[in-house]
Amino acid sequence: MRAAILTLSDRCSTGEREDGSGPALKAWLELQGVAVCRTEVIPDEARLISEKLVEWADSGDFDLILTTGGTGVSPRDVTPEATERIVDRLLPGFGEVMRMESLKKTPHAIISRAVAGIRKNSLIINLPGSPKGATENISFVWPAVPHAVAKLQGDPEECGSPLER
Secondary structure, X not given: OEEEEEEEOHHHHOOOOOOOHHHHHHHHHHHOOOEEEEEEEXXXXXXXXXXXXXXXXXXXXXXXXXXXXXOOOOOOOOHHHHHHHHOOEEOHHHHHHHHHHHXXXXXXXXXXXXXXXXXXOEEEEEEOOOHHHHHHHHHHHHHXXXXXXXXXXOOOOOOOOOOOO
């Protein structure tokens, strides 16, 4: 699996603060055997976010694109809107599971607006901006990620286990 990580942060994009979530996600993905082929930090600008997601998904170079940051309720948190604009199909279960599992750890999980979706053959998932929140949330949904990516790549296997069919 080939992945890209897009960090959304005004302060990190100007060098005012160091990006912690991008490197934390990269390390976590590599432990799962995922090749992280690209990382980038850009400001919280909806147009820039949408353009970068389109560029990466349409390139065909990435099976999985993770964003980190911009999923809350601050005025500059626009990642979900930028993502929704460019995906072909939404996958609401990812956000639902991340919020449900995060709520077990913090009451602030209910203000997360993270979304996930598909563009072309890429799975795009929004994650929180903190290193801990980003890695916890990807771990909550990880059991479904390889299967979703395989399906996007044309895997003809049936989805249920032999016992479920």
